[in-house]
Amino acid sequence: MVVLFILIPFVLLLVLNLPFKFLNARIAFWLSVVLFSTQALFVLINSLFAWSNYPAVLGQFLIFKLWLDPLAFIMLFTIAIVVLVSLLVARSTITTEKRSFNFINLLLVALTGMNATVLVADIFSLYVFVEITAVAVFVLMAIEKNKFAIEGTFKYLVLSMFASVFILTSIAFFILACGDLSFSEIHNAFLANSNIILLNFAIGLFLCGLFIKCGVVPFHGWVPDAYSEAQSAVSVLLAGIVTKITGIYVLMRLFSSVFVLKGSFHNLIMLIGVISIVFAALAAFRQDNIKRMLSYSSISQVGYIVLAIGCGTPLAILGAILHFFNHAIFKSLLFVNAAALEKKFGSTDMSIITGLGSQLPVTSVTSLVGLLSTAGIPPLSGFWSKLIIIIALFNAQQFTYGWIALLASVLTLAYFLFMERNIFLIKTETAPEGSDGVPFGIKFCEILLAAITIGVGLGFPFILNSQILQLKGLLY
Amino acid sequence: MNPDTFELFRYFIIFIILLFISGVYCVLVSFNLVRALIGVEILIKAVTLLIILAGYICDRVALAQAIVLTLIVIEIVIMVVAGGVVLWAFKYNKTIDPRRLSNLRG
Amino acid sequence: MAIDLILLSALLLSAIWTVMTIRLVHSVVGLALTSAILAAIIYRLDSPLAAVFELSVCSGLISVIFITTVSFTQRISKERFIVRRKERLLRFLYLPFIVIIAGLLLVRYLRIPQFSLPLSAQVTDVRLVLWNMRHLDLLGQAIIIIAGVFGVVVFFKEPNK
Structure with missing residues (x-):
């Protein structure tokens, strides 16, 4: 039954393109809203095991070998939320009927690709679906065909191809060493402990490819351009979920339950994570555009997740998963805020919109929630995941990395407060008019995402024992 | 593996590495977006050969071929999209020289 | 084995020509040629179906895509072309030397560790x-x-x- 997560968006995509007159952007929009919310709700209300029980008759048709565990469940939920938000933002920022229709179709392709990436149990199929997501995103980034967006797309495209070449080379070595590409076979090959040189070489290549796709620091060149030049709805999609699924989720999946690593790889991954945390946080100070600042902040937060994955203890992986979810939510929130500012004032340059933010009360409040959560201020969701990561680092005797991670939070707080003060807190003499001019769709997204951030943060101590710690056991 | 096959395997690997060098050199040195794509194409050719070789060496020819077929389809689609991007970049700048492509700062 | 080595050398030469030639159209033709030689090698490695795909799709369709792109974007005058040629030659001159030196070093020093192969496939x-x-x-x-x-x-x- 799990395959329905892939087949339903695919079928909807086909149906939308049947040659009927009544299939316009409006219909497509509402059908997609229904689809995305259904995915989020289904994941929420169904227990994991309901999905693996289905009538035997259906079993004959659903021959796809997929892999569903709590990690995949959280990912499916996150994907649904962020894609829904991106769709709602696009409704008010993309005005042409034709372009809007194309946007929705490509969003469905990206959703199919990401759902499948989360569910596959074979390393080459994983690559195929990562590439599908990437292609959909290339086109989405260039959908407005602005000069800068086109150039950002080209940069992303070439670097992404390099990443693909690394990953494919690694896949060739996996064929050589294991003879098969399914996760279980590769895991068995690691356990059998033969061909260990070949396997380590393959892991190294795969890691290079993944680092480019994650956009962590030595390979981060494309990230700020891609995030900041794309259309605002696409920025939300790209920063909120696409880079995370195609890079970090794959890293998490492979390095927590498929590959069996030696210590040197753990150290390498942790080092890369720490470098991105610090470097990107420092680089964020120098930015004068909100979207660029958010991009660097995104690289820095991704560094935390990579650091936790590198640490590799069950508690650290748990922290990585939680930070993944939280970061997807609050980074989408901040990019939606940027979209609101862009919609209202036509720019996200801080020197132009200084002090104007106070005209947008909802945006102003929700952005405060988002950035306090990013910086890890206690009652909000970001605090808990960072706390778990840092505790896990100290537990694993990684004191240096633990302290750096802790102190970098202060940096995050500093540059975000700088931004918040510049844009929202300085009062200018222009009094706000009756309506603040932000479309309802964007406001709805801001409130929804801020509510999730606050809700997860406040409810965290209560669900910690009953829900979250169980994930740790189920991962393996 | 018998020594003959092993020696052949070694030569194949050497040539594949040299192909990688040519492709990377092309992407790094070239001042032309189309030529950068051609460099990437050479890299993909090298990878295709490597996958087929891996399948041949460990008797997984069918698996390797199945993978290469999918890979070729993906390659085509990406090249079509890349071609579209290059055409639009040309429309804006009247050149496909990346040095003159504006001020993306990275 | 000798045939394989000849084909591999031809593949590498054609790739180098693709990179070094000045006109983009020649470069695209070189890419098609590389694909065709690669198809022959793939055929010799017991993979006829992949060889057919490589020959028809990569060598054919990709060339069409590239030729289309090139024909839309190439606008260059004769004088610029001559200036450009000199400048290009300087940048790309290093490639053959790099390839030859790397090749010699690899032939001399590349040692691949013996590894155990997985069991034969069922299908x-x-x-x-x-x-x-x-x-x-x-x-x-x-x-x-x-x-x-x-x-x-x-x-x-x-x-x-």
Whole structure:
């Protein structure tokens, strides 16, 4: 039954393109809203095991070998939320009927690709679906065909191809060493402990490819351009979920339950994570555009997740998963805020919109929630995941990395407060008019995402024992 | 593996590495977006050969071929999209020289 | 074995020519030639189906795509071309030397550790592998082609604002 997560968006995509007159952007929009919310709700209300029980008759048709565990469940939920938000933002920022229709179709392709990436149990199929997501995103980034967006797309495209070449080379070595590409076979090959040189070489290549796709620091060149030049709805999609699924989720999946690593790889991954945390946080100070600042902040937060994955203890992986979810939510929130500012004032340059933010009360409040959560201020969701990561680092005797991670939070707080003060807190003499001019769709997204951030943060101590710690056991 | 096959395997690997060098050199040195794509194409050719070789060496020819077929389809689609991007970049700048492509700062 | 080495050398030479030649159109032809030689090598490695694909799709279709792109973008005068040629030659001159030196070093020093091969496969027919074991990839092919179609629609059909 799990395959329905892939087949339903695919079928909807086909149906939308049947040659009927009544299939316009409006219909497509509402059908997609229904689809995305259904995915989020289904994941929420169904227990994991309901999905693996289905009538035997259906079993004959659903021959796809997929892999569903709590990690995949959280990912499916996150994907649904962020894609829904991106769709709602696009409704008010993309005005042409034709372009809007194309946007929705490509969003469905990206959703199919990401759902499948989360569910596959074979390393080459994983690559195929990562590439599908990437292609959909290339086109989405260039959908407005602005000069800068086109150039950002080209940069992303070439670097992404390099990443693909690394990953494919690694896949060739996996064929050589294991003879098969399914996760279980590769895991068995690691356990059998033969061909260990070949396997380590393959892991190294795969890691290079993944680092480019994650956009962590030595390979981060494309990230700020891609995030900041794309259309605002696409920025939300790209920063909120696409880079995370195609890079970090794959890293998490492979390095927590498929590959069996030696210590040197753990150290390498942790080092890369720490470098991105610090470097990107420092680089964020120098930015004068909100979207660029958010991009660097995104690289820095991704560094935390990579650091936790590198640490590799069950508690650290748990922290990585939680930070993944939280970061997807609050980074989408901040990019939606940027979209609101862009919609209202036509720019996200801080020197132009200084002090104007106070005209947008909802945006102003929700952005405060988002950035306090990013910086890890206690009652909000970001605090808990960072706390778990840092505790896990100290537990694993990684004191240096633990302290750096802790102190970098202060940096995050500093540059975000700088931004918040510049844009929202300085009062200018222009009094706000009756309506603040932000479309309802964007406001709805801001409130929804801020509510999730606050809700997860406040409810965290209560669900910690009953829900979250169980994930740790189920991962393996 | 018998020594003959092993020696052949070694030569194949050497040539594949040299192909990688040519492709990377092309992407790094070239001042032309189309030529950068051609460099990437050479890299993909090298990878295709490597996958087929891996399948041949460990008797997984069918698996390797199945993978290469999918890979070729993906390659085509990406090249079509890349071609579209290059055409639009040309429309804006009247050149496909990346040095003159504006001020993306990275 | 001798034939394999000759084919591999031809492949490398053609790739180097593709990189070094001045006119983009020649470069595209060189890429098609590289693909064709690669198809021959793939055929010799017991993979006829992949060879056919490589020959028809990569050597044929990709060249068409590239030729189209090149013919839309190449606008260069004769004088500029001559100036450009000198400048290019300087940049690309290093490639043959790098390749030769790297090749010699690799032949001399590359030692591949012996490794144990996995057991032989049960299924040896590519069609069975593709349809019975890798059907998810087939689904993926269908989806990515749709994505490509939307790419064409967005880039070539939709009028700009």
